[in-house]
Amino acid sequence: xxxxxxxxxxxxxxxxxxxFLIQYARIKPKTENVKFDIYNIKNFQFPVISILLPVYxxxxxxxxxxxxxxxxxxxKDKLDVQLLVEPDDHPTIKSLLSIPYRNIPGGYVExxxxxxxxxxxxNNLIVKLCYIHLxxxxxxxxxxxxxxxxxxxxxxxxxxxxxxxxPQADQLRRMVLYMEKDPEAVCLQGRLAYYNTSQSLLTKLxxxxxxxxxxxxxxxxxxxxxxxLLGGTSNFFRTAVLxxxxxxxxxxxxxxxxxxxxxxxIKGKTVPFDSTTWEEAPPKLYPWLRQRIRWNKGFLYTxxxxxxxxxxxxxxxxxxxxxxLLYQLIGPVINMIALPGWIIFSIxxxxxxxxxxxxARFIYDAYDYNFFLFYITLFNFxxxxxxxxxxxxxxLRQSHYxxxxxxxxLLMPFYNILLGVAxxxxxxEFIFKPQVWHKTYHGFSIANSSET
Numbered sequence: 402x403x404x405x406x407x408x409x410x411x412x413x414x415x416x417x418x419x420x421f422l423i424q425y426a427r428i429k430p431k432t433e434n435v436k437f438d439i440y441n442i443k444n445f446q447f448p449v450i451s452i453l454l455p456v457y458x459x460x461x462x463x464x465x466x467x468x469x470x471x472x473x474x475x476x477k478d479k480l481d482v483q484l485l486v487e488p489d490d491h492p493t494i495k496s497l498l499s500i501p502y503r504n505i506p507g508g509y510v511e512x513x514x515x516x517x518x519x520x521x522x523x524n525n526l527i528v529k530l531c532y533i534h535l536x537x538x539x540x541x542x543x544x545x546x547x548x549x550x551x552x553x554x555x556x557x558x559x560x561x562x563x564x565x566x567x568p569q570a571d572q573l574r575r576m577v578l579y580m581e582k583d584p585e586a587v588c589l590q591g592r593l594a595y596y597n598t599s600q601s602l603l604t605k606l607x608x609x610x611x612x613x614x615x616x617x618x619x620x621x622x623x624x625x626x627x628x629x630l631l632g633g634t635s636n637f638f639r640t641a642v643l644x645x646x647x648x649x650x651x652x653x654x655x656x657x658x659x660x661x662x663x664x665x666x667i668k669g670k671t672v673p674f675d676s677t678t679w680e681e682a683p684p685k686l687y688p689w690l691r692q693r694i695r696w697n698k699g700f701l702y703t704x705x706x707x708x709x710x711x712x713x714x715x716x717x718x719x720x721x722x723x724x725x726l727l728y729q730l731i732g733p734v735i736n737m738i739a740l741p742g743w744i745i746f747s748i749x750x751x752x753x754x755x756x757x758x759x760x761a762r763f764i765y766d767a768y769d770y771n772f773f774l775f776y777i778t779l780f781n782f783x784x785x786x787x788x789x790x791x792x793x794x795x796x797l798r799q800s801h802y803x804x805x806x807x808x809x810x811l812l813m814p815f816y817n818i819l820l821g822v823a824x825x826x827x828x829x830e831f832i833f834k835p836q837v838w839h840k841t842y843h844g845f846s847i848a849n850s851s852e853t
Contacts, residue, residue, distance in 0.1 A: 451556035461844030591635030655699020697827030733824035742782020
């Protein structure tokens with residue numbers, strides 16, 4: 402069985418690598434943009450946008466998020482800002498109330514039953530508090546909050562931001578104008594990047610991974626007419642389409658990926674958009690691992706939900722998109738399969754260098770009975786490493802501010818070891834506790850939350 406699985410992944414990896422190289426040589430990846438003056442439109446002509454802000458224990462980052470939203474150059478009376486918060490999340494509510502309203506022109510707080518329900522902040526931004534009573538009480542998960550917020554959304558469009566986000570000031574205006582220009586687009590995916598790239602070695606490598614995904618792979622997938630998997634933030638939807646789909650799958654811990662697949666299956670056009678939202682990368686291994694385990698587990702859940710009827714998926718999205726979507730969703734398994742390749746590669750190299758390895762003979766004996774398995778495992782590893790090195794180089798070459806990071810490319814294969822470990826744990830959790838939500842904690846890069 403392992404031989405068959407390894408062979409399948411070897412073939413898949415070869416196909417994907419070949420496809421990527423051919424497509425990259427044929428078309429230059431690019432995200433969509435608005436080609437005309439975004440300030441020619443009068444404020445009253447813009448539609449209402451609902452901004453959903455699902456937060457939990459975000460006392461450090463919340464003031465920064467709200468400050469960024471207040472700096473949008475979109476008319477504030479056309480923003481329906483909903484802070485999706487649980488009534489027992491006292492640290493987050495206290496953080497909101499600690500913002501110095503008296504120093505903000507027009508700032509105020511409105512209460513009902515001793516609970517704040519509306520605040521006015523910088524630049525006349527009004528934020529409504531939408532209290533989310535989750536049932537059962539300990540079932541805290543982002544898609545449940547989003548679905549409750551969607552039910553109250555008043556805007557023609559809906560956009561999601563995470564607590565640590567800092568979007569570009571012209572993002573909403575440009576997204577609306579693009580939607581007006583392209584009526585077939587049902588969702589725009591903003592580009593995500595990190596504002597704490599240099600905080601640690603892990604954040605540097607994570608930022609390269611984001612450059613690969615949002616600058617190279619996602620535009621290439623879009624231009625190749627494949628299904629676009631959404632990121633968890635800066636997704637700009639047509640509200641009617643989102644409600645027609647029933648919002649987010651509340652059982653999925655990576656609800657954005659599932660929603661991207663469902664949009665693809667109804668022929669909804671998802672467009673990578675040339676506007677950046679800056680986020681905070683986990684600078685330490687433990688929070689990074691928790692986040693990645695949740696992502697991987699959600700990918701596997703999405704695979705389980707959609708691929709249990711493969712013929713139906715092929716009918717909806719086509720065979721080419723079926724194959725490459727499958728490859729993305731089983732990424733955790735692929736990363737895990739690469740771990741034996743790392744072990745074999747390390748033992749072979751160290752043995753050639755006459756460095757004694759205690760378990761080397763045991764590993765060699767295990768493969769003595771089947772050298773085919775040995776080489777398939779090793780080739781899987783080599784192809785995976787080659788792919789990472791190539792796309793890392795291309796992503797850094799395309800990004801002007803990241804060109805000084807070329808030396809980090811050599812560390813990206815070792816970053817893949819961490820991905821393999823996260824994939825292994827995610828597979829175990831998927832079997833035993835598929836719906837456990839690992840919250841990503843934020844605020845590591847903020848030295849003093851009172852700066853806002």
